[in-house]
Amino acid sequence: MANTIIETKDLKKYFDTLKGPCKAVNKVNLRIKQGETFGLVGESGCGKSTLVRTILKLIEPTSGQIFLDGVDITDYKKKKLMALRKKMSLVFQDPHSSLNPRMTVFDTLSRPLKIHNLTKNNEETMIEITKLLKLMGMQPEHMIRFPHELSGGQKQRIGIARALAVKPELIFLDEPTSALDVSVQTKILKLLNKTKKIRDLTYFYISHDINLIRVVSDRIGVMYLGQIVEIGEVDLIYNNPIHPYTKGLFASVPEPDPDKKIKGEPLSGEVPSPVNPPMGCSFAPRCPFVEPKCREEKPKLKLLSDGRRVACHKDNLR
Amino acid sequence: MSELLYIKDLKVYFNTEEGVVKALAGVNFEIVKGSFHGLIGETGCGKSVTGLSILKLLDNNALIEGGEIIYKDENLLDKTEKQMQKDFRGNEIAMIFQDPGSSLNPVFTIQDQIQESVKMYKKASKQEYRNIVIEELKKVKLPDVEGLLDKYPHQLSGGMKQRVMIAMMLACNPNLLIADEPTTALDVSIQAQFLQVLKNLKDKFDMTVLYITHDLAVVSEICDYVSVMYAGRIVENVPVRELFKNPVHPYSYKLVHSVLGVKTFLEDLEEIPGSVPRLIDPPSGCRFHPRCEEAIDICKTKVPQLKKIGKNHYVACHRR
Ligand SMILES: Nc1ncnc2c1ncn2[C@@H]1O[C@H](COP(=O)(O)OP(=O)(O)OP(=O)(O)O)[C@@H](O)[C@H]1O
Numbered sequence: 001m002a003n004t005i006i007e008t009k010d011l012k013k014y015f016d017t018l019k020g021p022c023k024a025v026n027k028v029n030l031r032i033k034q035g036e037t038f039g040l041v042g043e044s045g046c047g048k049s050t051l052v053r054t055i056l057k058l059i060e061p062t063s064g065q066i067f068l069d070g071v072d073i074t075d076y077k078k079k080k081l082m083a084l085r086k087k088m089s090l091v092f093q094d095p096h097s098s099l100n101p102r103m104t105v106f107d108t109l110s111r112p113l114k115i116h117n118l119t120k121n122n123e124e125t126m127i128e129i130t131k132l133l134k135l136m137g138m139q140p141e142h143m144i145r146f147p148h149e150l151s152g153g154q155k156q157r158i159g160i161a162r163a164l165a166v167k168p169e170l171i172f173l174d175e176p177t178s179a180l181d182v183s184v185q186t187k188i189l190k191l192l193n194k195t196k197k198i199r200d201l202t203y204f205y206i207s208h209d210i211n212l213i214r215v216v217s218d219r220i221g222v223m224y225l226g227q228i229v230e231i232g233e234v235d236l237i238y239n240n241p242i243h244p245y246t247k248g249l250f251a252s253v254p255e256p257d258p259d260k261k262i263k264g265e266p267l268s269g270e271v272p273s274p275v276n277p278p279m280g281c282s283f284a285p286r287c288p289f290v291e292p293k294c295r296e297e298k299p300k301l302k303l304l305s306d307g308r309r310v311a312c313h314k315d316n317l318r
Numbered sequence: 319m320s321e322l323l324y325i326k327d328l329k330v331y332f333n334t335e336e337g338v339v340k341a342l343a344g345v346n347f348e349i350v351k352g353s354f355h356g357l358i359g360e361t362g363c364g365k366s367v368t369g370l371s372i373l374k375l376l377d378n379n380a381l382i383e384g385g386e387i388i389y390k391d392e393n394l395l396d397k398t399e400k401q402m403q404k405d406f407r408g409n410e411i412a413m414i415f416q417d418p419g420s421s422l423n424p425v426f427t428i429q430d431q432i433q434e435s436v437k438m439y440k441k442a443s444k445q446e447y448r449n450i451v452i453e454e455l456k457k458v459k460l461p462d463v464e465g466l467l468d469k470y471p472h473q474l475s476g477g478m479k480q481r482v483m484i485a486m487m488l489a490c491n492p493n494l495l496i497a498d499e500p501t502t503a504l505d506v507s508i509q510a511q512f513l514q515v516l517k518n519l520k521d522k523f524d525m526t527v528l529y530i531t532h533d534l535a536v537v538s539e540i541c542d543y544v545s546v547m548y549a550g551r552i553v554e555n556v557p558v559r560e561l562f563k564n565p566v567h568p569y570s571y572k573l574v575h576s577v578l579g580v581k582t583f584l585e586d587l588e589e590i591p592g593s594v595p596r597l598i599d600p601p602s603g604c605r606f607h608p609r610c611e612e613a614i615d616i617c618k619t620k621v622p623q624l625k626k627i628g629k630n631h632y633v634a635c636h637r638r
């Protein structure tokens with residue numbers, strides 16, 4: 001069995017708002033194995049980005065614990081955090097906002113190299129950056145560009161290059177290819193996969209692209225309103241989604257065929273607010289299978305015989 | 319059929335220290351009123367620049383080298399900044415920008431941002447504005463809309479920001495909506511609902527949409543017609559059904575075939591061989607020739623022009 005690289009215990013991140021705490025991440029227990037690729041999917045606003053930002057300690061958790069290689073990093077501060085930044089990196093969701101508008105591509109990429117002493121002099125830095133750009137299918141002339149002088153997909157690839165630059169052990173990729181066409185996306189995904197094998201990395205993908213998550217992941221987690229509702233081997237969940245939210249999500253995937261329109265009803269109903277989550281199962285207000293118990297009691301993640309875990313009261317959906 | 323917008327031989331270059339970037343080198347297409355027109359193509363090929371040219375919101379280092387953008391019989395390229403702002407941007411033509419981060423003002427609340435758009439076409443009292451803003455936000459399925467009004471952009475998730483931007487643009491009630499990758503941060507379910515909202519606006523107000531995207535599934539779901547772009551030129555203008563059944567240009571063919579079929583493994587995914595061309599020093603003749611399996615001598619020297627090959631179907635290729 002591979003070692004656990006990241007583990008969270010009852011991790012919570014609440015944001016203060018005028019109407020009370022926004023429970024963006026609400027008791028997440030997660031275990032990522034060294035060397036695996038984990039994929040996280042879930043509704044927009046359900047807390048995916050907040051979860052990884054908390055794990056990376058870019059924001060302070062409200063409660064719970066985070067372990068990296070078995071070591072509790074929950075209370076790590078400045079200096080120790082710096083060392084973490086070399087071990088774990090993040091490809092931010094919004095490439096535009098994550099790039100400093102006043103820094104050229106060269107400056108953006110040379111910074112992490114310098115901070116972590118990965119290159120000895122300017123010449124080495126230059127060589128390393130040229131290599132990174134080439135890997136990303138970009139050209140040397142992009143080095144002197146500012147973010148606003150790049151296309152959406154070019155900015156996104158600078159974000160990926162930056163995360164790779166420090167040669168981390170674990171990379172979180174938050175919608176890393178949403179601005180790329182299929183062909184360039186495929187190139188980048190294959191490149192990431194190759195790098196992973198060579199350097200024995202662990203990946204944590206977040207994406208709304210269900211097909212992408214399928215091809216890259218070993219295991220996936222489905223998140224709804226701050227909580228994991230289904231988690232397990234990717235093929236199991238794809239071939240037979242069990243949680244009613246997972247079922248609804250997979251049914252809305254459009255196909256590239258003008259004669260086939262979206263099959264399933266998109267999930268209907270009001271999305272509840274994380275400030276006032278429903279008291280029972282958070283999906284109950286929108287669930288087509290809801291029964292009285294669902295509205296009263298929060299379902300726990302239960303282990304099924306095929307190894308996945310599902311948080312749903314109904315046993316007959318399996 | 320009448321066209322609402324007509325782009326003819328548009329050329330846009332950018333001045334940079336390393337040389338002139340020939341981003342658009344002859345863009346040609348027309349958008350029929352009330353239609354959904356898709357614009358697809360490789361990353362960096364000039365889709366956003368095309369959209370921004372229509373609204374004349376290009377960067378300072380941009381040079382419009384030539385061409386026409388005819389909107390309702392007027393050439394937008396002749397308009398002054400003042401005329402664009404007063405007569406075209408907003409109520410006539412609105413754009414959902416590719417970067418949600420760049421178009422929302424970080425120091426304004428969500429309520430203020432959307433109210434600004436509503437003000438462009440409607441005078442109302444404070445309370446009325448509030449109600450309209452709430453209505454607009456509900457359309458894009460944002461949760462707890464009232465709680466959202468006083469929030470700032472950084473307090474929202476990626477997809478929430480994107481939906482606020484969509485709401486802001488739909489609030490302008492435009493005739494032509496340019497949607498540049500509007501659903502990249504949305505899950506498939508909210509995306510499906512958004513596409514439905516667009517369809518309703520088309521039925522109700524005859525709204526026209528230029529839809530820029532990498533997502534061919536979305537194209538097949540809502541577009542009537544598609545322009546395929548490669549390295550700054552349109553290589554194929556084609557009705558959507560034809561694009562998927564019978565893509566004619568070698569690039570379109572590869573593009574469409576790289577997404578068809580169910581993919582279970584990364585190795586199943588195909589990429590188009592070769593690399594994205596440099597726009598500072600683009601390939602001569604047909605810009606696709608270095609990557610094209612069918613290229614012949616003339617492809618290296620002569621730029622292929624769009625020619626008609628079927629009903630509403632145009633292709634720029636020497637071999638077709
Ligand atoms: N700084 C903040 N202050 C207040 N609320 C926040 C803040 N950051 C995030 N939130 C809230 O936390 C919730 C989860 O946001 P998060 O960005 O994690 O969602 P997400 O799952 O990544 O969504 P998307 O797919 O749209 O990117 C949202 O309701 C959001 O409004």
Ligand SMILES: Nc1ncnc2c1ncn2[C@@H]1O[C@H](COP(=O)(O)OP(=O)(O)OP(=O)(O)O)[C@@H](O)[C@H]1O
Nearest residue numbers: 149151152153332341361362363364365366367377
């Ligand atoms: N201000 C600028 N200065 C120099 N080059 C620019 C500038 N703006 C855009 N470009 C270049 O013009 C080309 C077209 O850019 P555009 O943003 O239109 O691409 P796109 O098709 O929208 O790509 P994506 O799918 O990645 O968003 C790109 O190669 C880009 O680098």
Ligand code: SF4
Nearest residue numbers: 604607610617635636
């Ligand atoms: S013109 Fe020539 S190079 Fe260009 S697509 Fe056609 S065959 Fe290929």
Ligand SMILES: [Mg+2]
Nearest residue numbers: 049093475476
């Ligand atoms: Mg997010």
Ligand SMILES: [Mg+2]
Nearest residue numbers: 151152366416
């Ligand atoms: Mg773009």
